Amino acid sequence: MLNEFWASAPASYKVLVFSAMGLIAAGIILNVAGNAAHNQGLMVASLPVIGLGLVLHVVALVVRGQHIRKSYKR
Incomplete structure (x- = not known):
């Protein structure tokens, strides 16, 4: 999961990262x-x-952290 985070990342994270860059x-x-x-x-x-x-x-880092935390709970 962590090795391929970009492939499985939520769209909100991708939008935030590209907007920030x-x-x-x-x-x-x-x-x-x-x-x-x-x-x-x-x-x-x-x-x-x-x-x-x-x-x-x-904010994108927070979104990523929440996504990873939720995936660990499953």
Whole structure:
């Protein structure tokens, strides 16, 4: 089960993981673009995007833990 978790993972976990990765990537791209253009507003605006991605990643870990815990009870 644990070796093939992605194959049997709930759809909510997959959506959360990909959303988190996308938000973190978008935040990093915004930050790099802001630094390249010397645009402080863009740099600061990228931080909540990265933070939201990190929060979604933690939520995905909680969903994964609950799924594994439920599978052990069966």
